[in-house]
Amino acid sequence: MPILPTLWLRRIFPLAAAVCLTAFANYAGPGGDDVAIVVSPDVPVDNLSFPELRRLMLGEKQYWTSNLHVTLLMRAPGAPEREIVLRTVYQMSEAQFRQYWIAKVFRAEVQSGPRVVYSSEMAGEQALATPGALAFVDAAQVPKGLKVVKINGLMPGQKGYPLH
Amino acid sequence: MRRVFLVMGIAAVLATPSGAQSADPEMRQLVERLMNRIDTLEKRVAELEQQNSATHLAPVSPAAQAAPQTAQTPAIPPSPAEAIAAVHQAHEQAPPLETTAPQAGPTMHIAGFGSMAFSATDLHGPNGGFQPLTLLSTHSGFSEGQFVLQFSSALTSKVSVFSELSLTARSDAGTGSPAAPGFNPEVERLIIRYDWNDYFKISFGRYHTPINYWNTAYHHGTWLQTTIDRPEMTQFGGSFIPVHFVGMLVEGAAPAGGLNLNYNVGLGNGRGQVLSRAGDLGDINNNRAWLVNAFVRPDQLYGLQIGGSVYRDELNPLTGLPGREWIESAHVVWAKETPEFISEFANVSHTPFNGGVTSNSQAFYSQLAYRLPFNQKLWKPYYRFEYIHVPESDVTFRVLVPSFEGSTVGLRYDAASFAAIKVEFRHYIRRDLPSINGAFVATDFTF
Numbered sequence: 389m390p391i392l393p394t395l396w397l398r399r400i401f402p403l404a405a406a407v408c409l410t411a412f413a414n415y416a417g418p419g420g421d422d423v424a425i426v427v428s429p430d431v432p433v434d435n436l437s438f439p440e441l442r443r444l445m446l447g448e449k450q451y452w453t454s455n456l457h458v459t460l461l462m463r464a465p466g467a468p469e470r471e472i473v474l475r476t477v478y479q480m481s482e483a484q485f486r487q488y489w490i491a492k493v494f495r496a497e498v499q500s501g502p503r504v505v506y507s508s509e510m511a512g513e514q515a516l517a518t519p520g521a522l523a524f525v526d527a528a529q530v531p532k533g534l535k536v537v538k539i540n541g542l543m544p545g546q547k548g549y550p551l552h
Numbered sequence: 553m554r555r556v557f558l559v560m561g562i563a564a565v566l567a568t569p570s571g572a573q574s575a576d577p578e579m580r581q582l583v584e585r586l587m588n589r590i591d592t593l594e595k596r597v598a599e600l601e602q603q604n605s606a607t608h609l610a611p612v613s614p615a616a617q618a619a620p621q622t623a624q625t626p627a628i629p630p631s632p633a634e635a636i637a638a639v640h641q642a643h644e645q646a647p648p649l650e651t652t653a654p655q656a657g658p659t660m661h662i663a664g665f666g667s668m669a670f671s672a673t674d675l676h677g678p679n680g681g682f683q684p685l686t687l688l689s690t691h692s693g694f695s696e697g698q699f700v701l702q703f704s705s706a707l708t709s710k711v712s713v714f715s716e717l718s719l720t721a722r723s724d725a726g727t728g729s730p731a732a733p734g735f736n737p738e739v740e741r742l743i744i745r746y747d748w749n750d751y752f753k754i755s756f757g758r759y760h761t762p763i764n765y766w767n768t769a770y771h772h773g774t775w776l777q778t779t780i781d782r783p784e785m786t787q788f789g790g791s792f793i794p795v796h797f798v799g800m801l802v803e804g805a806a807p808a809g810g811l812n813l814n815y816n817v818g819l820g821n822g823r824g825q826v827l828s829r830a831g832d833l834g835d836i837n838n839n840r841a842w843l844v845n846a847f848v849r850p851d852q853l854y855g856l857q858i859g860g861s862v863y864r865d866e867l868n869p870l871t872g873l874p875g876r877e878w879i880e881s882a883h884v885v886w887a888k889e890t891p892e893f894i895s896e897f898a899n900v901s902h903t904p905f906n907g908g909v910t911s912n913s914q915a916f917y918s919q920l921a922y923r924l925p926f927n928q929k930l931w932k933p934y935y936r937f938e939y940i941h942v943p944e945s946d947v948t949f950r951v952l953v954p955s956f957e958g959s960t961v962g963l964r965y966d967a968a969s970f971a972a973i974k975v976e977f978r979h980y981i982r983r984d985l986p987s988i989n990g991a992f993v994a995t996d997f998t999f
Contacts, residue, residue: 439810439851448805448812448849454749457709479854481929483969484889490663490998491776495768496714496743499706500661 422527422544423551426534435538461523462502660705667697673990681954683789700772716741751804761797763861765883775996785915791952796830810851818843822865841865855888872948875904889923911946932964955983971997
């Protein structure tokens with residue numbers, strides 16, 4: 389058997405197929421680019437204005453109520469949802485975001501930075517297990533049991549929704 | 553559906569090499585090595601998950617308890633880019649990012665800041681009141697900046713403790729007589745705070761006095777600030793503004809119709825007999841210093857901060873006359889980096905008790921910087937103009953605070969995620985003394 393077809397069959401074709409399938413699997417369909425803001429069920433909020441969301445994400449608003457602390461869950465660097473949130477809400481680069489939280493902790497304004505989660509499932513599990521948790525996930529993969537919060541009165545997928 | 557395609561993709565990669573095992577011994581060995589490695593890693597993950605579930609006391613939802621397999625093993629793994637970034641992040645040890653659930657007892661977080669600098673100036677006479685940390689020296693050479701450690705710990709969900717320790721090289725901090733050079737340790741900040749809610753937080757301790765922006769934005773973290781040094785009006789060891797404050801502070805924030813009003817109200821010991829020092833061992837008189845600080849961060853102008861402060865104390869200085877001190881200050885900050893703009897003004901008023909004239913000393917600075925868009929946005933040129941004027945009549949400040957106007961031009965290069973190199977040139981015009989020109993190079997970092 390010639391070398392090239394053998395190489396093609398053994399190595400290149402499977403790799404190309406895997407890449408294509410993975411890319412297709414990552415495509416979430418229409419409206420799938422939106423990022424949903426989800427909170428644990430005990431959070432007494434159904435709708436947030438975009439500035440309110442920004443204050444929460446910046447750690448400037450730290451309490452939902454006097455007895456319910458906001459716990460931010462942040463996807464790890466590299467996640468598309470994180471890039472969308474950094475671009476739209478924080479308006480910061482990855483480096484600026486890191487420096488922002490180091491400075492905020494150093495100023496004693498917060499006890500620690502956001503908790504890092506590595507997948508939508510992990511975000512969902514942590515949000516369910518943590519009172520007052522706020523996380524963001526791909527709108528096409530909202531974990532069960534969490535409350536999706538409207539932003540400016542809009543749900544993900546609706547026209548004018550700001551997180552995409 | 554996504555999971556199905558992922559499994560199919562991975563299976564497609566693995567299937568063909570395994571099907572060709574008999575024809576390719578090298579490939580078979582490679583697959584065996586990979587399978588062994590996967591087994592090892594799976595065992596390690598299982599061990600870590602067991603340890604994790606044993607040590608973490610965080611509340612677990614009924615849903616998570618009912619489906620432990622799902623809770624412990626995410627069905628969809630993070631993307632390759634996310635996994636690589638997570639590994640990088642772990643290596644970089646980003647200090648504030650919490651990756652675990654809260655522990656039952658206090659958990660202390662530690663972070664550090666440090667710097668090293670080289671300076672060369674044409675200063676050949678008296679420095680005219682500039683402090684050593686300004687790096688203005690009659691000799692060129694290397695300087696060890698402050699070694700700063702930050703400790704923070706949440707005692708409960710509402711009570712937290714924060715402290716900042718520094719080690720500073722000084723000419724008289726060593727042993728022997730006369731004292732040799734050495735390092736002087738100092739508790740820069742020690743704060744215990746109770747958070748009632750966003751509107752009301754009360755704390756006790758030693759603070760950086762919240763009566764101007766720089767003092768509470770950057771503290772001793774030189775890596776956080778764009779320039780090598782602080783402005784002279786808020787310099788550590790300087791006397792123009794009381795940098796430290798011992799006492800209590802009430803603070804909070806309210807939306808205020810989109811203005812985001814923040815406030816601080818403080819009561820404390822005020823300055824010590826050495827004006828650059830706080831009243832660490834108690835007040836030097838029976839009169840407390842107080843301060844009120846307020847600033848807004850409007851929603852509609854994200855990045856803007858505008859604020860002002862008032863501070864009042866009674867002084868019993870070692871040099872100068874006992875008297876009353878009022879400080880009024882204001883600041884405007886555009887915190888984004890394209891551009892970054894910081895400007896502050898302060899007026900310090902001294903009125904002697906014996907009926908002398910009231911003197912007003914003023915200081916301000918304006919700093920402009922811009923994060924350049926090319927080369928991964930690593931370069932940030934900057935310029936700062938600063939000015940201090942102490943009138944002849946202010947006998948309290950006259951020998952302590954330099955009167956000058958100065959320009960600083962420099963370039964910051966973020967060489968790594970947590971380290972920066974800064975190159976700076978300064979030109980200071982001093983009253984009654986020769987001007988100073990200086991070149992400075994520093995590397996600032998956090999760890």
